[in-house]
Amino acid sequence: MAAPSRKTDVFQAIADPTRRQLLSMLGEREMPVSVISGHFPMSRTAVSKHLRILADAGLVKERKIGRETRYRLEPEPLLELKRWLAYYERYWDNKLLALQRFVEGDETDGTIALVAPEEDGTRTID
Amino acid sequence: MAAPSRKTDVFQAIADPTRRQLLSMLGEREMPVSVISGHFPMSRTAVSKHLRILADAGLVKERKIGRETRYRLEPEPLLELKRWLAYYERYWDNKLLALQRFVEGDETDGTIALVAPEEDGTRTID
DNA sequence: ATTATATGAAACCAAAAGGTTTCGTGTCAA
């Protein structure tokens, strides 16, 4: 399955505080737009647009029931974030950090040598 | 300690692909601006601005050496991201998800009941 | 049949983001 190459980037999607709030809200239960938007100090339409962005990133799924559209959390894309973050776990090990800084003291030309992850966490195939 | 209430949001800071690339690059070694910008298809000034944003988020630290400024990764703020993400781990447990959806089938009024994390992952003290 | 409800689409707008070029300043090298 891999990454379904979504329309909107997950990193981009969660950058907005309103959208993060939406996610936590929709994690609890599926909800229709009007109910959701009741919790925000902005128009229903604005919330609706945020929901679309989240949907484009695969972070929420919509389901039509009668005249209402209900949204619910779809956590799977967050795994990409988790993967990205996992790389940096290694820096939380202080010993490794110390070692690295020690090495830095020597080589000062700025050449890149060590291995990096997929540089930006997105599958850029070049 | 806690959250030093940084000028720029971590979520915002990592939203840009260029900045994510910068982080992975600076994780490997400390580097001066001109060397860093050599790896990007944009002006040195543009890279410099991205570095400032990262610095404002606490994700990189700068150190002046002679006429050059070297930047290095400062991974600590990523812990906020990790904390945020940790909340959603619970949804990756399929059993819990199944249970929740079952419950949803009953209560359809859209009232919020369950406990949410800090809604948007930022320390909003009100 | 008519009216009310739930929602998305469209047009619009101000502010923020991401870039550029130009300029000033501090530092190193001849």
Add this chain to the structure above:
DNA sequence: TTGACACGAAACCTTTTGGTTTCATATAAT
């Protein structure tokens, strides 16, 4: 001391973002 280098600040421009209001459409309720 003169020039080259490394860098940030400032002014500027274009595109994107986050919001608004208005309108159209589908469904539900009377």
